[in-house]
Amino acid sequence: MRIAFLVAERSTCLRRKVGAVAVKDKRILATGYNGAPSGLEHCLQIGCLRERLGVPSGQRHELCRGLHAEQNVIVQAAVHGIPLQGAEIYCTNQPCLICSKMLINTKIEAIIFSQGYPDELACELLTEGGISYRRLDLEDALPRGEKAPPPRDASGSG
Numbered sequence: 001m002r003i004a005f006l007v008a009e010r011s012t013c014l015r016r017k018v019g020a021v022a023v024k025d026k027r028i029l030a031t032g033y034n035g036a037p038s039g040l041e042h043c044l045q046i047g048c049l050r051e052r053l054g055v056p057s058g059q060r061h062e063l064c065r066g067l068h069a070e071q072n073v074i075v076q077a078a079v080h081g082i083p084l085q086g087a088e089i090y091c092t093n094q095p096c097l098i099c100s101k102m103l104i105n106t107k108i109e110a111i112i113f114s115q116g117y118p119d120e121l122a123c124e125l126l127t128e129g130g131i132s133y134r135r136l137d138l139e140d141a142l143p144r145g146e147k148a149p150p151p152r153d154a155s156g157s158g
Helices: 002-008 049-053 069-079 097-106 120-128
Strands: 019-024 027-033 088-093 110-115 132-135
Touching: 002 019, 002 027, 002 088, 019 069, 027 069, 069 088, 069 097, 097 120, 120 132
Parallel strands: 088 110, 110 132
Antiparallel strands: 019 027, 019 088
16 A cells, blocks of 8 residues: 555646556565646646536546546556566555446456445445455554554645
């Protein structure tokens, strides 16, 4: 989980920094963070389309320049010919419905996330798809006595 938070630092999203790591047999297969597709301008450079349009968090995912961290994990694994079947995905945030559907199709085994996300349908589909998921506080993944950094949400809106 600590690695997922470290990967999230690469995010170019102005609203929320999210990271994801695919792991199998204690080996990292792929990582991803949320941001614009390769070669395109990032929100850090041109501003946030969702902010300009007043789109609330958790709604209208298609109105965004960026891909989600989980989508980028899948893309990176595909680009490098790495199958995700049987892997676990560690995410800083619970995957949304779109990412959950994509992860189900990769045939991963489990999703472990640190921060919740209000998407009950995503949870229902993960359960129906046989994908286990659970919340793991970052504090639980740290060595004894070490403190977790505060969640990074640039806008304060989640």
